[in-house]
Amino acid sequence: MIRRLPVIALLFVLAGLCIPQTATTYVTPEIRRVGDKLACNCGSCNNTVATCQMLQCHYSSPAREKIATMQKQGANDQAIVDSFVKETGLIAMAAPPTNGFSLLGWTMPFIALLLGLGAIVIYQKRFRKPTPTPETTLPRDIDEKYRQRIEREVAELE
Structure with missing residues (x-):
């Protein structure tokens, strides 16, 4: 049991090292606020720059870095969005204006x-086909000869 304890501890340390790391740490609330207004244009997802989870995304990671540097320079949110729109057109927007x-x-x-x-x-x-209306009475133009014949045959049946 004593020999197993270091092996188990080593396994936990190695498992901790295997936790996936993101390429950038630029997901602060300020960056998320601006990134939610911009679409990720990597071509394989329908997320925003703030919510793109693709590893090594060639669009969202540099976009987050650009947002962070522009915020450090003092640019407001609309100026950052406008710079992306100026660079790539309205396709940069997550929602149309x-x-x-x-x-x-x-x-x-x-x-x-x-x-x-x-x-x-x-x-x-x-x-739509019109619904047929059922006729409940005989038409009045039946010849009198046929009417008498019908009455006679009905009387014979009774």
């Missing part, structure tokens, strides 16, 4: 949903 032509990005899903529902309603109204 709410002005101008970009407003269409916010409204188009709802417009498409309403148009689709309208098309379904029109299709249903146009191509």
Whole structure:
């Protein structure tokens, strides 16, 4: 038992060394606040710069470092976001802006949903078969000869 104790302690130390380390430690709340406004453009995830978990991400790690250096230089959040937009275009934004032509990005899903529902309603109204109404009485234009014959045959059955 005494010989096993150092082996077990060594295993715990080695297990502690195997804990994965992140490439950068730039995930402070200030960086997260700005990084949540920027999309990760690595091409393999749909996360923001603040939430990208891909190891050795070629976009989010340098972006976090750039955010940290710009914050140390005294730039505000909007200036940092504007520099990323100036560098890569509106694709750098996690959400489209709410002005101008970009407003269409916010409204188009709802417009498409309403148009689709309208098309379904029109299709249903146009191509629905009318429900047949059952006739409960005989038409009045039956010849009198046939009516007498029917009454005679019914009387014979009784």
